[in-house]
Amino acid sequence: xxxLHLQPESHVPLYIQLRDQLRxxxxxxxxxxxxxxxxxxxLAVQLGVHRTTxxxxxxxxxxxxxxxGHVGRGTFIQEAAAPLQITPAPHPAKMNGGVRWESxxxxxxxxxALSRLTQAAPRGAISFVMARxxxxxxxxEELRKCTxxxxxxxxxxxxxxxxxxxxxxxxxxxxxxxxSEGYDVRxxxxxxxxxxxxxxxxxxxxxxxxxxxxxxxxxxxxxxLAIFAGARVRTLGVPVKTEAGPGTTPGVDLVAIEAxxxxxxxxxxxxxxDFHNPTGTTLPVAERRRLLEIATRYQVPVxxxxxxxxxxxxxxxxxxxxxxxxxxxxxxxxxFSKVAFPGLRVGWIIAPPSVIDRLRLVKQATDLHTDxxxxxxxxxxxxxxxxxxxxxRTRKIYxxxxxxxxxxxxxxxxxxxxxxxxxxxxxxxVELPPGFDSTELLIHVRERGVVFAPGRxxxxxxxxxxxxxxxxAGLGEREIARGVAILGDVLRTEMHKRxxxxxxxxxxxxxxx
Ligand SMILES: Cc1ncc(COP(=O)(O)O)c(C=O)c1O
Numbered sequence: 001x002x003x004l005h006l007q008p009e010s011h012v013p014l015y016i017q018l019r020d021q022l023r024x025x026x027x028x029x030x031x032x033x034x035x036x037x038x039x040x041x042x043l044a045v046q047l048g049v050h051r052t053t054x055x056x057x058x059x060x061x062x063x064x065x066x067x068x069g070h071v072g073r074g075t076f077i078q079e080a081a082a083p084l085q086i087t088p089a090p091h092p093a094k095m096n097g098g099v100r101w102e103s104x105x106x107x108x109x110x111x112x113a114l115s116r117l118t119q120a121a122p123r124g125a126i127s128f129v130m131a132r133x134x135x136x137x138x139x140x141e142e143l144r145k146c147t148x149x150x151x152x153x154x155x156x157x158x159x160x161x162x163x164x165x166x167x168x169x170x171x172x173x174x175x176x177x178x179x180s181e182g183y184d185v186r187x188x189x190x191x192x193x194x195x196x197x198x199x200x201x202x203x204x205x206x207x208x209x210x211x212x213x214x215x216x217x218x219x220x221x222x223x224x225l226a227i228f229a230g231a232r233v234r235t236l237g238v239p240v241k242t243e244a245g246p247g248t249t250p251g252v253d254l255v256a257i258e259a260x261x262x263x264x265x266x267x268x269x270x271x272x273x274d275f276h277n278p279t280g281t282t283l284p285v286a287e288r289r290r291l292l293e294i295a296t297r298y299q300v301p302v303x304x305x306x307x308x309x310x311x312x313x314x315x316x317x318x319x320x321x322x323x324x325x326x327x328x329x330x331x332x333x334x335x336f337s338k339v340a341f342p343g344l345r346v347g348w349i350i351a352p353p354s355v356i357d358r359l360r361l362v363k364q365a366t367d368l369h370t371d372x373x374x375x376x377x378x379x380x381x382x383x384x385x386x387x388x389x390x391x392x393r394t395r396k397i398y399x400x401x402x403x404x405x406x407x408x409x410x411x412x413x414x415x416x417x418x419x420x421x422x423x424x425x426x427x428x429x430v431e432l433p434p435g436f437d438s439t440e441l442l443i444h445v446r447e448r449g450v451v452f453a454p455g456r457x458x459x460x461x462x463x464x465x466x467x468x469x470x471x472x473a474g475l476g477e478r479e480i481a482r483g484v485a486i487l488g489d490v491l492r493t494e495m496h497k498r499x500x501x502x503x504x505x506x507x508x509x510x511x512x513x
Contacts, residue, residue, distance in 0.1 A: 013398035110229025166192025167375035219458030252344035274309035275425020313399035412488030
């Protein structure tokens with residue numbers, strides 16, 4: 001059976017999704033010249049779509065010369081599908097007298113992964129969907145003063161083109177901050193980005209070719225999946241242990257990492273050891289050392305996503321992979337997004353100088369440099385001590401919100417679901433009893449004015465439909481309590497319905513016997 005997954009909720013028409021996925025299978029070599037593909041009727045049944053959807057996708061691929069139908073024999077991948085053969089661009093089909101833009105789009109490459117999460121919550125809803133900072137505590141007045149100071153002092157400089165590796169005053173304050181935290185960082189080992197999302201994109205462009213393999217957690221942050229899918233990178237998923245019990249530790253499964261490294265030529269690992277998104281788990285220090293020992297043995301670099309690490313709510317601080325690294329294999333990416341303001345789009349990468357040299361060129365080709373005003377304002381904000389104070393303040397606020405969420409879950413959830421106990425960050429991961437689908441639960445919960453992120457958004461293989469993520473940082477304690485009370489109430493009702501259904505089926509079975 002072909003690995004095809006259509007998304008009916010996407011704005012991309014189903015036939016375009018199918019066309020793109022089939023084309024991608026051909027280019028990846030999974031479908032080769034002469035291979036027979038299923039008849040449209042058969043594939044329509046398999047995918048649960050109308051036959052015309054498949055017929056339209058096939059018609060497009062046939063007009064591109066990628067497939068050919070032979071009466072009585074079936075439809076086959078064509079010779080012309082050989083990767084380097086140039087086929088004339090298809091004429092854009094016209095619809096209602098205009099160009100059908102969808103038929104001109106490049107292959108869909110998994111960008112949808114992120115857009116599902118960033119969809120706006122209904123007005124007035126209590127939204128646990130996002131893992132984002134609390135905007136009511138943004139120190140707008142301090143930022144205004146910092147911005148004015150920047151305009152007065154260096155207004156002309158920030159309005160000019162700047163260096164691709166970052167605005168020097170920002171690099172300077174970041175180096176001071178990072179050194180005070182114990183990092184051995186110099187100007188040559190630091191590059192400013194438009195946030196961690198861009199850091200992932202630059203690293204992908206610098207290191208990964210189509211078909212290369214990357215290890216990452218499954219579930220994981222969908223933004224990294226969108227980047228890997230776009231680059232045609234093979235993503236190998238490693239499970240995350242969500243429960244710490246006797247003999248188990250939370251965080252990414254190191255045994256699975258080692259197995260994946262043994263069986264594949266892996267180019268790099270991309271992991272979030274602190275307050276992992278979406279599970280909230282943190283990898284203990286002994287496991288970090290073991291992970292580095294494994295990475296060193298296999299000589300595979302680790303990209304450490306450090307975006308949540310400064311948001312520790314409780315427990316002991318754990319050294320980062322970068323701080324523990326003795327083999328120079330760790331590249332750390334970080335950002336102002338969670339500790340300060342995601343709207344300013346500024347982050348950074350710490351890496352060996354030769355890697356930064358390469359990334360500087362890639363960054364230049366991508367967007368020349370990060371917005372200089374945003375960099376200069378954040379430099380001023382950090383230099384004046386506001387960043388440290390803001391982190392301290394929001395850490396306490398998020399810690400109280402996390403406590404409120406845990407208390408509400410303990411008070412309101414019916415027996416059955418379990419949830420993670422993060423020591424910081426912005427999200428808690430809930431596992432409903434097996435057989436429950438959080439997407440269905442969301443329909444009922446949404447009717448009562450509450451929304452969350454279904455767990456399936458974060459998986460790229462073997463999704464666990466009974467999971468969901470609760471982002472708590474952007475919600476006040478009262479809203480958290482109200483939202484969880486509704487969630488618990490709806491879940492209890494759904495569990496009762498299910499129990500009644502099972503009992504009725506059981507009685508019917510007994511009656512039949
Ligand atoms: C794990 C992780 N990495 C990266 C990002 C993107 O961060 P930025 O806003 O710095 O691009 C996010 C945002 O939610 C995230 O959760």
